[in-house]
Amino acid sequence: MKLLCASAVAVGISAGLVSCSDSDAASVPQVVAAAYPFAFVADQVGGDAIEVHNLTSPGVEPHDVELPPQQLADLSDADLIIVEGGFQPAVDDGLEQIAPTGEVIDVARVVTLQDAPAEATLDPHIWLDPQRMVALTNAVAGRVASLTPDRASEVRDNARRLIDALHELDAAYRSGLADCTRRTFVTSHAAFGYLAARYDLEMVSVVGLDPTVEPSPAEQAAIADTVTREGVTTIFTETLVSSAVAETIADETGARVRTLDPIEGLTEETSDETYLTLMRANLVALRQANGCS
Ligand SMILES: [Zn+2]
Structure with missing residues (x-):
């Protein structure tokens, strides 16, 4: 559907003849992130070469996010999905239901998780460690670059800038909390x-x-x-x-x-x-x- 819609727009066919939503008509890859920290990385890395949708609306606590049908549809149409298995049960269930066609980055497989404090489960909050965010940035940059081959060098430059900022953040924490x-x-x-x-x-x-x-x-x-x-x-x-x-x-x-x-x-x-x-x-x-x- 996305290709059909994009080419319909490209040759000037009236949008009324085909059923395209606004985002379908966009020619850039659609990326769905399950929560803000993952959307942030995708956005920084992809810039305007991609369009990023966050499944967790502003003001919602992401652990208990619920997915209305439109968001399930976003998931099934996405070119790339960034989730963390075990963090948001509704997202895990949604992915099982729709069997997405796009690529999926499971953050829990990209970074090393540690045990949750005092609970018999793994801790999902990896983004509060800048070094793990570097690993996630590298993984997202690789996938986004392959989705946007014409702009791959720009994506790699964006990723390098974010990684530099994450290293600076890590250094500020290290010295700021040393003594x-x-x-x-x-x-x-x-x-x-x-x-x-x-x-x-x-x-x-x-x-x-x-x-x-x-x-x-x-x-x-x-x-x-x-x-x-x-x-x-x-x-x-x-x-x-x-x-x-x-x-x-x-x-x-x-x-x-x-x-x-x-x-x-x-x-x-x-x-x-x-x-x-x-x-x-x-x-x-x-x-x-x-x-x-
Ligand atoms: Zn939490």
Whole structure:
């Protein structure tokens, strides 16, 4: 359908004669990313040589995204799909239902996953480690270049720029978190395991991998004990998840509440930000909370 529509437009046939949607009429490859960090990489690498659709709408928590029929249709029409198996059950189910014709990059096969903290499963939050984002960028660049042979050198240049920025980010984290009064930080859901492992920090999370499961009173009390014992100054909350429990713990312990963005999606407040600017803001927040010099 995409080729038919593109050639119909090219020879000037009235669009009324063929059933083409706007995106079908575009002559650039269609890329569907399951969540913001993957869409960010595709967008940076592909520029206007591709069109990127994010399955997770702004303001939606991607773990529990649901896919309406139009998005299933986007998936089945896509030239390239970037998902992470095990991260978003609705996306995994959708892919099984539609048997896509386009290529699929499963992020879980491109980067090395580590175990989730305190859960018998793998941790999906790889994008909070800039080094794993480099591996993902290389994989996406390879596929996008093969989809856009005329613009392959431009795609490789874009990828190189993003990889340079990711290396700079990694270096800023490494030096910025090298010398801190505390290594423990308290977050809302357990999204920062890769970041903690990479930069030698200790993450304590108020909820687990699934942001919607609240801690028991005993778990809550144990977190409050840790906050007091370790002298934790800040309870981090996040933009897409309720902060009620975190605020209760902060009240009990006298800690501040600040935002640490797991960068699972943009919101109205962060619509002008990017993965890179949000990671920089997270670094500032972590340095303040942990007394880093
Ligand atoms: Zn998450």
